[in-house]
Amino acid sequence: MRAARDWIAPALLVLALLGAWEAWVRIAEVPQYLVPAPSLVATTLWTNLDSLLPSWWFTIRITVGALALAAVGGALIACAFALSRTLERALLPVAIVLQVTPIVAIAPLVLIYLDDTTAALLLCAWIVAFFPVLSNTLAGLRAVEPGLRELFALHRARPWQRLRWLLLPTAVPYFMAGLRIAGGLALIGAVVAEFAAGAAGRETGLASRILEASFRTEIPRMYAALALVSLTGIAIYGLFAAIDRWWISKWSGRGLEGIATAKA
Amino acid sequence: MPTPEILLDLDHVTLRWPNGLSALGPIDAALEAGRLTAIVGPSGCGKSTLLRIVAGLLAPTSGRVAWRGREPMRPAFVFQDPTLMPWASVADNVALPLRLAGRSRRQSHAAVQPWIERVGLSGFERARPHELSGGMRMRASLARALATDPNLLLLDEPFAALDELTRFRLNDELLAWAAGGPTILFVTHSVFEAVYLADRVLVLSARPGRLVADHAIEAPPTRARDWRASADYARQCGELSRRLEAAAEAA
Numbered sequence: 001m002r003a004a005r006d007w008i009a010p011a012l013l014v015l016a017l018l019g020a021w022e023a024w025v026r027i028a029e030v031p032q033y034l035v036p037a038p039s040l041v042a043t044t045l046w047t048n049l050d051s052l053l054p055s056w057w058f059t060i061r062i063t064v065g066a067l068a069l070a071a072v073g074g075a076l077i078a079c080a081f082a083l084s085r086t087l088e089r090a091l092l093p094v095a096i097v098l099q100v101t102p103i104v105a106i107a108p109l110v111l112i113y114l115d116d117t118t119a120a121l122l123l124c125a126w127i128v129a130f131f132p133v134l135s136n137t138l139a140g141l142r143a144v145e146p147g148l149r150e151l152f153a154l155h156r157a158r159p160w161q162r163l164r165w166l167l168l169p170t171a172v173p174y175f176m177a178g179l180r181i182a183g184g185l186a187l188i189g190a191v192v193a194e195f196a197a198g199a200a201g202r203e204t205g206l207a208s209r210i211l212e213a214s215f216r217t218e219i220p221r222m223y224a225a226l227a228l229v230s231l232t233g234i235a236i237y238g239l240f241a242a243i244d245r246w247w248i249s250k251w252s253g254r255g256l257e258g259i260a261t262a263k264a
Numbered sequence: 265m266p267t268p269e270i271l272l273d274l275d276h277v278t279l280r281w282p283n284g285l286s287a288l289g290p291i292d293a294a295l296e297a298g299r300l301t302a303i304v305g306p307s308g309c310g311k312s313t314l315l316r317i318v319a320g321l322l323a324p325t326s327g328r329v330a331w332r333g334r335e336p337m338r339p340a341f342v343f344q345d346p347t348l349m350p351w352a353s354v355a356d357n358v359a360l361p362l363r364l365a366g367r368s369r370r371q372s373h374a375a376v377q378p379w380i381e382r383v384g385l386s387g388f389e390r391a392r393p394h395e396l397s398g399g400m401r402m403r404a405s406l407a408r409a410l411a412t413d414p415n416l417l418l419l420d421e422p423f424a425a426l427d428e429l430t431r432f433r434l435n436d437e438l439l440a441w442a443a444g445g446p447t448i449l450f451v452t453h454s455v456f457e458a459v460y461l462a463d464r465v466l467v468l469s470a471r472p473g474r475l476v477a478d479h480a481i482e483a484p485p486t487r488a489r490d491w492r493a494s495a496d497y498a499r500q501c502g503e504l505s506r507r508l509e510a511a512a513e514a515a
Contacts, residue, residue, distance in 0.1 A: 147347030150321050154341050155364040155412075165360070232422045 045224035059205035066125030074133025082141035099131040104150040107196030128189030140174025184238040276327035286472040302458035304470030341415035346401035399430040
């Protein structure tokens, strides 16, 4: 019941905005090559499913692949940093440089160095997505309750016992929060890198469809591809938020509100 | 009357924080085996710090803690908060020290089950800490400490956050559970609790905490609730209060 209430307000708002958009385009007779009506975008999406669906599937594959690598890589690097301050001091600046440099600036270089475009796109999406996982997991590994830390010290816990029974369980909610952010960023990375690649052909994603439509001034098709990107982003966020809520309530009875995120 | 066996010597123990602030001491005291010694003192005087030094969690800047027991020291610590792992069940929390000592999950669960029953948490073995009341969480914390069969039990204001009724009940239960068992060092800010529980009370001055009084409690052989309402109990509480006030002013 509460879940339904949570959905009703945003759904009504979206419907109201779409209705207002449709009405404005029709009443003001806005040309479709400038702003197409939502109904036209939906029709275009339906009639172009043959070309859009394979591209959407390609973007999803890149996003999910990058996210999986970001989850594993970010968590492993965070564990290594938590166990060794020297390693953290040595490698953290590299991670920060990768994070703060715009992916549109890195992508052309990656595309030059890697022959395989798919691998290059995957690497670009990973670069964007891994830092929130790394920084959040590291914050989680350092957020151990002092009393529990002392308890483990009193009973002379070995490093692996501390990692397995104290640090990792403490870090799980932080890792999940990082993953929620990384999900959206992986999608952004996948789309932006493909824009930089300017790829064409069958094995390409939604960014290529947007570029094609832009070259041909097929604005409704651009909007249709853009709608698919947005819906995918919302679905990824919703999925991780649901997993996050389920996991955290199962583990500790705490809500998402109690979990600080190192990077939002 | 035989001289009590000394279990632990605090020999000129001092602690200075890295910023140069003097936190504690010098403190000289001896803990007698099998007795419950309470530590009271003004807030921030270093009571909890002293407990951590005794447990080996903090190293003193100078002086030493000398263990004189026949067996090696087996300390257990109960913190002010229950410090339970929120993601683990009651049984897993209570069994943690045994797991850390290398026992399997099955063995450690079997070993702690009698203590879970004794502290009144039967039926809650699989519950998570957030499903328990404050008093039940503290019972789990006490079970975790007692299940390790410690010969030195260190308690850092364990009942401070509990309501009065739960606190009284746990005071009585602690006396019952620990009877004939470990030597206990108990930090509290409650004069009433110190008099009710302890055989002896060490009074610390304001920071840096120094031992300003070593106060013996004259209690009946078996402490029961009606003793709390007695004139003798009130007199001893009053006496200890005066010593504590003098300690606070002796900064």
